[in-house]
Amino acid sequence: MINAGILGGTGYAGIEVVRLLTKHPEVNIKYIVSHTFAGQKISEVYPSLRGICDIRCEELDLERAAECDVVFTALPHGASKEVIPKLFEKGLKIIDLSGDFRYDDPAVYEKWYGQKHDCPELLEKSVYGLCELHRSEIKTHTLIGNPGCYTTCSILALAPLVANGLIDLKNIIIDAKSGVTGAGRGLALQNMFCECTETMKAYKVATHRHTSEIEQELSRLAGEEIMLSFTPHLAPMKRGIFATCYANLKEFKTDEELVEVYKKFYDGERFVRIYEAGTLPEIKHITGSNYVAIGLVADKRLNRVVVVSCIDNLVKGAAGQAVQNMNLIFGLPEETGLIDAGYYL
Amino acid sequence: MINAGILGGTGYAGIEVVRLLTKHPEVNIKYIVSHTFAGQKISEVYPSLRGICDIRCEELDLERAAECDVVFTALPHGASKEVIPKLFEKGLKIIDLSGDFRYDDPAVYEKWYGQKHDCPELLEKSVYGLCELHRSEIKTHTLIGNPGCYTTCSILALAPLVANGLIDLKNIIIDAKSGVTGAGRGLALQNMFCECTETMKAYKVATHRHTSEIEQELSRLAGEEIMLSFTPHLAPMKRGIFATCYANLKEFKTDEELVEVYKKFYDGERFVRIYEAGTLPEIKHITGSNYVAIGLVADKRLNRVVVVSCIDNLVKGAAGQAVQNMNLIFGLPEETGLIDAGYYL
């Protein structure tokens, strides 16, 4: 059994890691850190876990963490930069759910986060944990920068087009809609029920940090620098990301031809569902599961393609992908503990 | 492996049986009947199942059904009465999700359903599948009348009080609130999104059929006839039943004393969570899971107890309990395939 620790286990991403690990046949949850709820059972904080996972939240303690084989870190930024280098030194496998280890180049991090990177030397030793694109490197690393939710959904939607050189790289637009869990568990007026039900908004237009992750990965695939528009929206639902992506085709291709490109690109991928021409995914198709669902429409009139992509932001967009990364690192079948239909209803 | 058939597999209860069986380690889904979607893959009707369960829906065929070891029947009334007697004769194990086999006395059925019972002789051979109260009989039967959703939630909430003779039996009131999946998948104006979000209503006040199931079971526990008020409401959420039950105490007892009564009554029950004095369950504590969560407040001022009880109507209130019954019939550990935290978020 793999002994796992979750540092920051009572936030929305952290508790989803806990939920998924309770179903994982090869994992024993050994250690949950929560400063706010230290001393309480995790099943008191989230009573859905009662009888399933009743261990107590603890304060952060490096010695305790070091008893684990793997730690999932979902800590506030300050805590994170203290802890991760020390755990890394101790040889733990680390899957970090923050933005800190997602970049090839610290300058990009610094530009979008507005601060110096705390440990650029560690950044070099980390790998971007988007399993479908970095599988082989992930297997040989022990520090994983687990991708952002918008990012995963957007990159997987566009990767086949970019990698196959099918689109104009100057006019890519990603219009993404997220459920409210994406905003986390912190108290904020704008995330109160009465302030965000029956409404919708855009936020951080042209400035959202996930833009830089998307650009990094698509640029890598393209072999040239891509800059694109990414607009996040908040929709009145708990979970899910819906990304609508627009790109101009270099040469027109039909729905069927493009679907073939996608199927070939993702051949053998357990968690990628490519929709047949004429059908499109909806968020309820993947809620609660680790799948990404991708469909597309080629607009002959405009010689443009519209790709729509759905993930559950807490699963494939955070905790599920983190577990998928863990499986890769430990040499387990990649889908272990992750095959679940989720809940359409 | 147990070969299972689901007759009526594309309704909301049916598809939840499918979802749960895809996670069950001892079951092979062999046969899904859906008149409306015959010929289509179940994963085309519910794309959340894609890659997990892709078998095709079929028309009803008794010979095909007879290849199963167990069938879950969630058919419309007319179809049901044709089919179940024939399957019973063939020796199949049958778990019926309709109201047809939930009664000790056909006269009660006839009074509340307003029609003659179609096969009273089969009714005699069936057992009421409320696992926590009828476990030993369930194990020896092959035709199970799987309880209603409101029923399960209400009976389990009140059973300890009634069985221990702690309350006045003349003034029991159950005020229950249900999510909209309880109304099924049939088209109805009142269940359209715009007609049932941001609102609430009561329906079938004083006449809902589940009243009779609750009265039957509590009367049996009391050893005398109980008549009670049961009021169902529709709340703007997909899943969940919240039952608030009121009864006058014969003799005042504190929260702590009553909690002890409940803990003792449900000692060893895997799916019953009794809440400590001072805490109460919420629907999100059990959504997506087979648990029932029960809490209470003793009101000293009025010498009255208020018991609140939550289940997921599609799981413990339908498909989950059906699987629990299947486990009992087949001699499997009762919780096989059912231990799941559900989704708080």
Add this chain to the structure above:
Amino acid sequence: MINAGILGGTGYAGIEVVRLLTKHPEVNIKYIVSHTFAGQKISEVYPSLRGICDIRCEELDLERAAECDVVFTALPHGASKEVIPKLFEKGLKIIDLSGDFRYDDPAVYEKWYGQKHDCPELLEKSVYGLCELHRSEIKTHTLIGNPGCYTTCSILALAPLVANGLIDLKNIIIDAKSGVTGAGRGLALQNMFCECTETMKAYKVATHRHTSEIEQELSRLAGEEIMLSFTPHLAPMKRGIFATCYANLKEFKTDEELVEVYKKFYDGERFVRIYEAGTLPEIKHITGSNYVAIGLVADKRLNRVVVVSCIDNLVKGAAGQAVQNMNLIFGLPEETGLIDAGYYL
């Protein structure tokens, strides 16, 4: 024109007073107090008001308040007790939306609020502002204790039965469900979108303060002391209260007979809608409006009546009733500015 001030104008009750007054033909909004947003336009805090009401929020200043003819006070408790006596001395008409001036007897206040009443002498000079029951007294008072939301809904539901001596007073049960605006605008984890959508809970069971208001008013109508069960619940919607009330009939009466009793009791009431036998109200019938909608079912089997009652907690349960009180005090037609269908959709 009546010059109106709203003290605490950016909370959910306060802003609803502002919204209603912008439609009132006889009122000029002169003064909005908000400590948090002082200096900002009210239409910056609530952009729905842009171009309709753009005055700036101010800090509390008694001299400024004294320029008004009427003030609506929706202040936090501490601020309220300082301010109201002084405004009263200055001769302003005051409609207070807190619980402070709703009681005949300070002892009742003290029992349920757990603290001494700050100005019992003022309490004597105030009147309970439930317009349908206290109309004539309201007209002659200048300090109105505007009723609670649960209270208005519950009292109006039961008043005809109690006043006509039709029910057993020992077994009254009120099971009430509220939208989340009832919890106010203060930050609280439990009122975050992800914590209260798709779920439901009961709270303050047997201890909610509104119980005492309901008991006071029904006792007055009965001519004897009534104690009853009141259970509030939170439902995943913004607005609305749905109260389901249970009482044992002294002598059985049919739906039609009871509906007649209600129609007679509320004869001429502009904001009370009594539903015909066989029909029941839903929250969407009154959302956004000042109406209360009441229907009932007589359960012959149990000799019990179930009354269901709906109001919009922010309108008839707070701001609308406050404006109705203002109309009464100023001798305007009671419905001035309040006839609005609300929004079914």
Add this chain to the structure above:
Amino acid sequence: MINAGILGGTGYAGIEVVRLLTKHPEVNIKYIVSHTFAGQKISEVYPSLRGICDIRCEELDLERAAECDVVFTALPHGASKEVIPKLFEKGLKIIDLSGDFRYDDPAVYEKWYGQKHDCPELLEKSVYGLCELHRSEIKTHTLIGNPGCYTTCSILALAPLVANGLIDLKNIIIDAKSGVTGAGRGLALQNMFCECTETMKAYKVATHRHTSEIEQELSRLAGEEIMLSFTPHLAPMKRGIFATCYANLKEFKTDEELVEVYKKFYDGERFVRIYEAGTLPEIKHITGSNYVAIGLVADKRLNRVVVVSCIDNLVKGAAGQAVQNMNLIFGLPEETGLIDAGYYL
């Protein structure tokens, strides 16, 4: 008083016309046609209207219709083509909420609707009822093609950029999100509560008919033919459209400069709210009201502008604009009966 008829008064657009007209000081609702509910009071179909509008729905009868001064037609297509020419001959003023009279060129209609136009000669005599762009023509016409909901939101968002020649016309993308009332009141599985809450989808990608209206109007403003991408989405809310529009700037301009362009373009417009640089509208800012709220962000990195625009699909996107058109036709102040803050909560 203007006598108004609503043909198709019980659909979602029709009932919103009724709701708005009950508040209009110059209108008397004389005639409501509903085939389905003929004989019932409109307040039985929508109990929110009880005591406010209790007239009975009738079958369609041209003589009865001719007693009106104006009719709002929201009929199914077949009925519409029979009726409108006859009413037009009788000299009634007609505001049609269907797509039939929105086009300059019948060929465009035929291309997008896939059928011949039934009365091209009438089409010539109609005017496109987007008040802010066609005010003067509307005043002189008696047959108004009331614009679509997506259309109004999108055109008003982009008009200032197009009219001022600020953007590249080849790469305009409109990503729009709608509430479920936009799908109407017809029964459809996909619009059931359980099928569309907590999820999101795109539909009619590259083929939605509103595309053609948007292109017609923007082409007119540009003086050259524009083709653009328009993608509609369904979001889990009742009302509201949120359009996110992308265009490449010919020459970079700052947020402030662009806001000035918008303010100038919409100078004096009562129902257009231009947001200051740094702020963006949300749907709750306009829900229930006739306002359109527009904000923007200039993305210097990409030399692209993102415009976000919100309307209530049932008000400015249908019934409110219809009433605004009526006011124009009858020479009333354009805002009569329409100044309402809507409901932020």
